[in-house]
Amino acid sequence: MELYKWSAQATGLGCYAYFCWCCFLGSLAEDINESKTSCCCISNILAVYRMKVRATLKIRGDSFSDACVVCWCPFCAGLQMRNELRNRGLA
Numbered sequence: 001m002e003l004y005k006w007s008a009q010a011t012g013l014g015c016y017a018y019f020c021w022c023c024f025l026g027s028l029a030e031d032i033n034e035s036k037t038s039c040c041c042i043s044n045i046l047a048v049y050r051m052k053v054r055a056t057l058k059i060r061g062d063s064f065s066d067a068c069v070v071c072w073c074p075f076c077a078g079l080q081m082r083n084e085l086r087n088r089g090l091a
Contacts, residue, residue, distance in 0.1 A: 003060040008083030017079055028082050031091040032056070046070045046077055053081045057088065 017024040026036040032052055050066040070077045085091035
């Protein structure tokens with residue numbers, strides 16, 4: 001099975017994500033068929049979202065790297081996931 005790299009950068013939608021983080025997470029949750037109410041525990045749930053997106057889209061990586069990215073810059077991780085889904089026509 002071939003694994004891909006992330007094709008999206010953590011850019012675009014920055015104002016929306018920055019000024020309305022809960023709304024942004026809610027729309028990201030909808031895109032990956034998760035509950036909108038799960039944005040209460042941001043760092044944990046964002047790592048889970050990243051693992052789900054990576055597994056679904058067959059992107060290289062592991063759980064540890066997902067957790068590290070989310071821990072160091074959750075904003076960037078969220079934007080990258082959203083942009084990846086949009087680039088592939090899934091959001």
